[in-house]
Amino acid sequence: MNLLEMKDLTVQYETDKETVYAVNGINLTIKEGETLGLVGETGAGKTTAALAILQLVPDPPGKIKGGEILFDGADLNRASAKEMRKIRGGQISMIFQDPMTALNPIMPVGEQIAEVIELHSECSKAEAMTRAMRMLEKVGIQAERASEYPHQFSGGMKQRVVIAIALACNPRLLIADEPTTALDVSIQAQVLEMMGEIKQELNTSVLLITHDLGVVAEICDKAAIMYAGEIVEAGNLEDIFDHTEHPYTQGLFDSIPKLDVKCDRLNPIRGLTPNPAQLPEGCKFHPRCPRCTERCKIEEPKAVEVSPGHLVKCHLCGGQEGGSYGSVG
Numbered sequence: 001m002n003l004l005e006m007k008d009l010t011v012q013y014e015t016d017k018e019t020v021y022a023v024n025g026i027n028l029t030i031k032e033g034e035t036l037g038l039v040g041e042t043g044a045g046k047t048t049a050a051l052a053i054l055q056l057v058p059d060p061p062g063k064i065k066g067g068e069i070l071f072d073g074a075d076l077n078r079a080s081a082k083e084m085r086k087i088r089g090g091q092i093s094m095i096f097q098d099p100m101t102a103l104n105p106i107m108p109v110g111e112q113i114a115e116v117i118e119l120h121s122e123c124s125k126a127e128a129m130t131r132a133m134r135m136l137e138k139v140g141i142q143a144e145r146a147s148e149y150p151h152q153f154s155g156g157m158k159q160r161v162v163i164a165i166a167l168a169c170n171p172r173l174l175i176a177d178e179p180t181t182a183l184d185v186s187i188q189a190q191v192l193e194m195m196g197e198i199k200q201e202l203n204t205s206v207l208l209i210t211h212d213l214g215v216v217a218e219i220c221d222k223a224a225i226m227y228a229g230e231i232v233e234a235g236n237l238e239d240i241f242d243h244t245e246h247p248y249t250q251g252l253f254d255s256i257p258k259l260d261v262k263c264d265r266l267n268p269i270r271g272l273t274p275n276p277a278q279l280p281e282g283c284k285f286h287p288r289c290p291r292c293t294e295r296c297k298i299e300e301p302k303a304v305e306v307s308p309g310h311l312v313k314c315h316l317c318g319g320q321e322g323g324s325y326g327s328v329g
């Protein structure tokens with residue numbers, strides 16, 4: 001059963017001078033217990049899509065211009081502020097990239113976890129603290145350290161505390177926005193492993209936002225590749241890693257160094273992501289695409305299903321039109 005379903009979600013930032021087309025009609029689904037990796041370069045619209053789920057797109061200038069975000073069948077776009085306060089941190093939690101800014105520097109970490117528990121469950125302060133200490137142990141930090149402040153923890157430990165806060169109320173959906181980008185590689189691996197274990201234990205669904213395909217391979221069940229506010233390819237890991245179809249996805253793989261292939265220079269995607277206030281006509285990837293044709297410059301490709309659950313938005317790909325990105329497995 002689908003826990004989260006985004007249908008044709010469109011988000012824009014409007015100012016006096018320009019309109020920024022951040023998310024342009026994306027479709028995504030996440031089932032119970034499933035992990036979806038949302039992959040793309042900076043500015044692709046990944047974080048805006050995630051913020052829209054929690055109604056956290058800053059308004060103004062941000063506006064959800066269309067589409068639905070169904071969580072357990074109910075449209076979050078229609079939820080009241082009071083309903084959203086219950087959902088945030090209770091049923092849907094979010095981990096942000098930088099643990100330094102996510103934690104309150106003048107509050108002991110145990111109290112920060114307990115505060116969320118108190119807010120979302122009917123329990124006493126003492127019980128919330130007991131649960132907070134248990135949560136700390138679950139993320140690999142001794143319960144006795146609950147009275148310590150964020151500055152007394154290393155970067156990896158701080159991110160563990162952030163994860164403990166996010167999982168404190170056993171959310172059904174965890175949104176993790178680049179959760180390991182600010183950490184050393186060795187700590188990244190530990191945090192990812194821990195997230196995977198806790199997810200298994202609690203059967204939490206996860207939307208993992210990342211630019212790192214290695215992280216996707218490690219912990220995701222399926223992936224959606226985002227470019228210029230659109231999802232250009234989606235499928236399970238085999239579709240994306242072994243049967244890559246979209247030239248942009250191919251470009252992402254070509255940009256990664258391979259230990260078994262000797263080469264003098266990597267083959268990065270040429271050019272830069274387009275300005276979201278001035279997106280190109282036709283296929284939005286065409287100015288950077290090595291396989292661009294005249295048709296690509298004027299006609300926007302439609303999403304086609306090249307094999308069950310594997311969707312691609314490119315004129316070069318035949319297949320059945322339609323489908324819902326991310327609804328694989």
Ligand code: SF4
Binds near residue numbers: 283284
């Ligand atoms: Fe490249 Fe054309 Fe496909 Fe766009 S539609 S990715 S420009 S080949």
